[in-house]
Amino acid sequence: QVQLQESGPGLVKPSGTLSLTCAVSGGSISSTKWWSWVRQPPGKGLEWIGEMSRSGSTTYNLSLKNRVTISVDKSKNQFSLRLLSVTAADTAMYYCATSDGSCLDIWGQGTMVTVSS
Amino acid sequence: QPVLTQSSSASASLGSSVKLTCTLNSGHSGYIIAWHLQQPGKAPRYLMKVESSGTYNRGSGVPDRLSGSSSGADRYLTISNLQFEDEADYYCETWDSNTRVFGGGTKLTVL
Numbered sequence: 001q002v003q004l005q006e007s008g009p010g011l012v013k014p015s016g017t018l019s020l021t022c023a024v025s026g027g028s029i030s031s032t033k034w035w036s037w038v039r040q041p042p043g044k045g046l047e048w049i050g051e052m053s054r055s056g057s058t059t060y061n062l063s064l065k066n067r068v069t070i071s072v073d074k075s076k077n078q079f080s081l082r083l084l085s086v087t088a089a090d091t092a093m094y095y096c097a098t099s100d101g102s103c104l105d106i107w108g109q110g111t112m113v114t115v116s117s
Numbered sequence: 118q119p120v121l122t123q124s125s126s127a128s129a130s131l132g133s134s135v136k137l138t139c140t141l142n143s144g145h146s147g148y149i150i151a152w153h154l155q156q157p158g159k160a161p162r163y164l165m166k167v168e169s170s171g172t173y174n175r176g177s178g179v180p181d182r183l184s185g186s187s188s189g190a191d192r193y194l195t196i197s198n199l200q201f202e203d204e205a206d207y208y209c210e211t212w213d214s215n216t217r218v219f220g221g222g223t224k225l226t227v228l
Contacts, residue, residue, distance in 0.1 A: 001177075036217065038161075046153075046161065046208055046219040059215055095160060103151030103210055104217070105163045105176060 002027040004096050004108035012090075012115050018083040022096030022108055028077065030054060032106070034099035035072060035079040039092040040110075047092075051099070052079065086115045119145040119211050121220035128226040129199055137194045137223050139209035146190035148211045155222075156205040167192045199227050 008020035036051035050060035072079040097104040120142040129135035173185030209220040
């Protein structure tokens with residue numbers, strides 16, 4: 001069974017860049033079709049950030065499109081998120097997740113990122 | 118684009134049943150949705166997919182006291198024999214070629 005684990009800095013300064021990695025274990029990253037990122041501000045609901053397909057295409061939430069990049073490193077069995085020019089509004093729990101081509105069916109445990117000076 | 122609407126809260130007694138609703142917006146009533154469970158302080162967990170026909174497919178390890186159904190633009194998650202561990206937030210999800218969206222979530226309280 002594929003498992004996901006997020007990692008990255010827990011604190012990012014305003015106007016800085018948020019960078020997170022999702023390590024895939026228990027199977028090949030190519031065994032799933034879509035690699036996604038979702039976030040959840042404290043006390044709020046889930047917000048989809050974007051995803052990359054196995055073929056290399058990407059789709060992003062229009063509200064974040066100009067600031068976000070999702071990439072994959074198949075040799076390391078991991079995928080990554082970069083979010084530019086962060087503000088306090090980007091403070092959230094960040095989850096990576098994968099899809100079989102339809103819904104998200106495997107989730108990571110999440111990593112909390114706080115934007116503060 | 119698709120939009121999902123959920124009631125903010127629901128409650129039911131221990132051992133009883135509860136039916137949670139997720140409603141698709143106009144023009145998207147044929148979409149498949151997925152249900153996810155988020156227990157306090159934990160990551161979301163995939164529960165099942167529900168099609169417009171009412172066909173549902175539970176994820177691995179999801180107990181059979183959870184079931185799905187559908188009526189028009191509404192997709193349902195029914196939990197039977199409620200346990201205290203079912204007290205959680207429940208989110209529905211849908212997707213198309215350009216986006217993926219979540220409902221606002223329903224907080225279920227077990228009395």
